[in-house]
Amino acid sequence: MIFNSIHFLVFFIVVTVWFFRLQHQRSRVWLLLLSSCYFYMTFIPVYILILFFTILVDYYAGLFLERTDGRTRKLILTGSIVANIGVLVVFKYFNFLSASLQPALHALFPSVHTPILDLLLPIGLSFHTFQALSYTIEVYRRKQPAEKDIVVYALYVMYYPQLVAGPIERPQNMLGQFHEFRPYNWNNVKEGLLRMSWGFFKKMVIADRVAMIVDHVYDTHQQQSSLTLGIGAIAYSVQIYCDFSGYSDIAIGASKVMGIKLMENFRNPYGAQGLAAFWKRWHISLSSWFRDYLYIPLGGGRRGALRTRLNVFVVFLVSGLWHGANWTFGLWGVLHGFFVSLFPGVKTTEGGMPNGSRVGAIARVTATFLLVTLLWIFFRAPTIQDAFTYIGGIFTLNGGGLSTGLNTTEFLLAVLLSILMFGAEARIKRFYFGSDVLFFVTVFLSVIVCYFLGVVGETKFIYFQF
Amino acid sequence: MRKFKTIFAYTVLVVGLLVMVAASSKSFVFAVWDWHNKHGGDNKWYMIYHSPWGDLVSQANLDNEKKYLERKNYTYDRPADCGKGNVALYILGDSYTRDIPDSVFCNVTSLEKSRVTQACTFRPKKGAKNVLIIEMTERYIREMLHVTKDFSIPPPANSSAAGGADGVKSYAAFMNRNLEYLLFHFNFVNPIRRAKASLGLNYFGRGSGNTVLSKDGEYLFFRSTVAPNGRFSSYSYVSDSEVDFCVKKMNYIYDHFKAKGFDEMYFSVIPNPATILQPEGYNGLIPRIQKSAMLKVKVFDLFSVFSSSANPDVLYRKGDTHWSDYGMHIWIDMVNSEMVKY
Numbered sequence: 001m002i003f004n005s006i007h008f009l010v011f012f013i014v015v016t017v018w019f020f021r022l023q024h025q026r027s028r029v030w031l032l033l034l035s036s037c038y039f040y041m042t043f044i045p046v047y048i049l050i051l052f053f054t055i056l057v058d059y060y061a062g063l064f065l066e067r068t069d070g071r072t073r074k075l076i077l078t079g080s081i082v083a084n085i086g087v088l089v090v091f092k093y094f095n096f097l098s099a100s101l102q103p104a105l106h107a108l109f110p111s112v113h114t115p116i117l118d119l120l121l122p123i124g125l126s127f128h129t130f131q132a133l134s135y136t137i138e139v140y141r142r143k144q145p146a147e148k149d150i151v152v153y154a155l156y157v158m159y160y161p162q163l164v165a166g167p168i169e170r171p172q173n174m175l176g177q178f179h180e181f182r183p184y185n186w187n188n189v190k191e192g193l194l195r196m197s198w199g200f201f202k203k204m205v206i207a208d209r210v211a212m213i214v215d216h217v218y219d220t221h222q223q224q225s226s227l228t229l230g231i232g233a234i235a236y237s238v239q240i241y242c243d244f245s246g247y248s249d250i251a252i253g254a255s256k257v258m259g260i261k262l263m264e265n266f267r268n269p270y271g272a273q274g275l276a277a278f279w280k281r282w283h284i285s286l287s288s289w290f291r292d293y294l295y296i297p298l299g300g301g302r303r304g305a306l307r308t309r310l311n312v313f314v315v316f317l318v319s320g321l322w323h324g325a326n327w328t329f330g331l332w333g334v335l336h337g338f339f340v341s342l343f344p345g346v347k348t349t350e351g352g353m354p355n356g357s358r359v360g361a362i363a364r365v366t367a368t369f370l371l372v373t374l375l376w377i378f379f380r381a382p383t384i385q386d387a388f389t390y391i392g393g394i395f396t397l398n399g400g401g402l403s404t405g406l407n408t409t410e411f412l413l414a415v416l417l418s419i420l421m422f423g424a425e426a427r428i429k430r431f432y433f434g435s436d437v438l439f440f441v442t443v444f445l446s447v448i449v450c451y452f453l454g455v456v457g458e459t460k461f462i463y464f465q466f
Numbered sequence: 467m468r469k470f471k472t473i474f475a476y477t478v479l480v481v482g483l484l485v486m487v488a489a490s491s492k493s494f495v496f497a498v499w500d501w502h503n504k505h506g507g508d509n510k511w512y513m514i515y516h517s518p519w520g521d522l523v524s525q526a527n528l529d530n531e532k533k534y535l536e537r538k539n540y541t542y543d544r545p546a547d548c549g550k551g552n553v554a555l556y557i558l559g560d561s562y563t564r565d566i567p568d569s570v571f572c573n574v575t576s577l578e579k580s581r582v583t584q585a586c587t588f589r590p591k592k593g594a595k596n597v598l599i600i601e602m603t604e605r606y607i608r609e610m611l612h613v614t615k616d617f618s619i620p621p622p623a624n625s626s627a628a629g630g631a632d633g634v635k636s637y638a639a640f641m642n643r644n645l646e647y648l649l650f651h652f653n654f655v656n657p658i659r660r661a662k663a664s665l666g667l668n669y670f671g672r673g674s675g676n677t678v679l680s681k682d683g684e685y686l687f688f689r690s691t692v693a694p695n696g697r698f699s700s701y702s703y704v705s706d707s708e709v710d711f712c713v714k715k716m717n718y719i720y721d722h723f724k725a726k727g728f729d730e731m732y733f734s735v736i737p738n739p740a741t742i743l744q745p746e747g748y749n750g751l752i753p754r755i756q757k758s759a760m761l762k763v764k765v766f767d768l769f770s771v772f773s774s775s776a777n778p779d780v781l782y783r784k785g786d787t788h789w790s791d792y793g794m795h796i797w798i799d800m801v802n803s804e805m806v807k808y
Binding site: 001002005006007010011013014017018020021042043215216219220406407409410451452456 | 482638662665
């Protein structure tokens with residue numbers, strides 16, 4: 001079930017109302033777990049067995065990690081990592097690796113064909129695998145006690161608001177919240193619903209409208225002018241931000257209604273002054289995951305400049321491939337790694353304000369946005385060749401008109417709404433309505449705007465595929 | 467107040483659960499749909515489902531919907547001299563052939579129909595000439611040939627991504643369609659729907675939801691059949707290898723049914739309305755398949771007849787994805803011209 005559907009709205013209302021009717025935390029945990037199972041099974045029911053498998057492995061790994069010492073602990077951790085990554089490799093990367101090896105093998109042994117598995121990719125596999133891994137690693141590092149209650153642990157992995165596209169949570173943030181009974185709080189409900197409304201607005205009104213421009217331009221990029229290709233590239237920057245941060249807003253809001261706090265996943269990323277700063281503001285839960293569980297164990301910045309750059313490079317390559325089993329994602333990650341290690345970023349003061357002039361700051365923000373936009377082309381294009389053709393089309397400065405796939409009115413509306421959204425984004429998350437009347441009016445207006453200006457359909461979130 | 471809140475909460479909970487359960491039941495939703503069709507109407511609070519008048523009309527929510535309404539009225543008078551042979555005819559098809567009256571085929575003593583999406587249970591009859599027709603609409607043919615397992619043929623290696631995405635989407639679509647139908651299919655909601663559709667049409671120049679207007683404004687099309695990409699579209703790019711794959715799969719299916727004892731088998735691909743009525747930019751999927759030198763199965767070439775028609779405007783219904791009564795006649799005549807040979 002996707003968030004922008006009637007199915008989800010009915011599901012959300014039922015689960016939330018039921019949640020607050022239950023007077024014991026144990027019953028609430030069971031309700032959330034069973035509803036999360038239903039939520040997941042609306043995609044491909046049988047794949048819940050994969051989740052059950054990894055939940056069992058990691059739950060017992062956690063218990064044993066707590067009780068043991070020395071080499072045994074390393075073995076248990078390795079076993080847990082192998083089980084989780086193994087599932088990821090089989091379902092997500094096997095066919096990619098197999099197809100990538102095929103040309104080399106074919107050259108050596110013409111009659112040999114690498115096998116291709118007829119498997120569907122479980123929705124959100126990369127997200128819940130990483131969340132499960134963070135649990136066993138934290139227990140191994142003794143920063144988190146093992147969870148004794150398997151129902152609570154299962155809920156940690158399967159909690160429906162963040163099950164399929166994050167935020168990728170840490171056990172320290174979630175497990176405690178699942179043990180604690182939270183009474184009904186009207187302020188949480190208001191805050192959560194407003195956050196959800198904002199997420200729906202970003203997804204339905206902006207992302208899905210801008211997606212029409214993006215799809216049109218990418219599908220016909222070989223015939224388009226440089227201006228159109230440039231607009232298409234910027235449109236994708238807007239689309240992917242509104243799509244993914246919109247999803248995060250809905251997830252955070254849906255959870256907040258029940259009093260459960262999820263971590264923030266975005267912090268005005270297109271306002272960053274440098275690529276390194278961008279990654280501290282974009283998909284924060286994933287960036288911090290890679291920082292804590294890959295970059296620092298590799299040595300981080302402690303082993304000299306060259307090694308630091310190499311570590312950054314490796315992290316971004318893995319991060320690219322985490323997004324999808326395709327060399328386009330790999331190259332996207334490598335390029336980010338290259339630019340981040342080359343230009344580590346602007347030094348900021350303690351308050352977070354950059355040193356230097358305002359003009360300089362604007363120039364850096366613009367340059368970063370344009371670079372990120374250019375790199376998104378590798379992320380969106382179906383093949384590397386398409387990406388280079390697209391970029392070539394921008395820089396050959398082909399003349400010709402603007403063809404966006406939308407009429408002028410709707411195109412201008414999309415531009416206006418995007419500007420308004422970016423302008424309001426930072427403030428709206430902190431907005432609080434003391435007045436109930438104002439709250440109800442705002443939610444009502446959001447529904448009206450989302451219905452009348454929203455692109456209503458079953459458009460999936462981009463990050464669901466990962 | 468507290469008591470009121472509790473009653474309200476339990477009411478929402480019970481109604482919500484009932485709606486979820488009801489929407490997951492195909493037979494329940496169909497029963498509601500059937501009841502609406504018998505008892506609904508413009509003067510009732512529940513809407514009549516417009517399918518008999520055009521399956522895209524109720525999705526388009528246009529103020530001038532009457533322009534697109536045409537009552538479904540499929541009839542066919544079988545020629546008197548069309549033989550009394552001993553053909554057992556089997557049609558594995560979709561809603562196009564489902565609507566055809568049963569007694570229209572020449573030389574046919576028994577007729578069995580089944581959905582192409584369901585497992586095929588046809589068994590050739592002893593002593594009869596067993597003829598099988600597999601009918602698919604153009605918008606589904608690539609999908610069906612890629613992912614279907616109904617012909618006991620292993621799916622191709624590259625089927626998982628496409629099949630998976632669509633399989634997932636189809637369940638989500640099923641639940642959303644049913645919930646929308648149960649919760650919002652009322653006449654009093656129409657002004658809101660129409661306001662949205664008018665906004666889309668008058669200011670953004672596009673149709674509502676899954677429906678789009680033809681360029682001349684005379685027909686409603688499924689959005690996916692005119693999209694620039696996607697397997698359902700008449701205008702999306704189709705590679706030569708994709709065409710070859712379709713041909714090979716059709717040959718494979720042909721061999722499969724011949725081996726099962728069928729005497730003859732035909733394929734028939736019904737063109738999307740957009741293919742015929744708005745041919746500029748057509749990807750040529752049907753003619754490319756049908757002209758392939760590799761193809762060994764016989765086809766009923768409706769595309770050639772439709773695309774060369776002097777009056778293509780009468781081949782399809784205006785507010786529907788299906789052929790008109792006239793379009794259906796052409797297809798039946800085509801089938802009968804083969805049946806009389808047996």
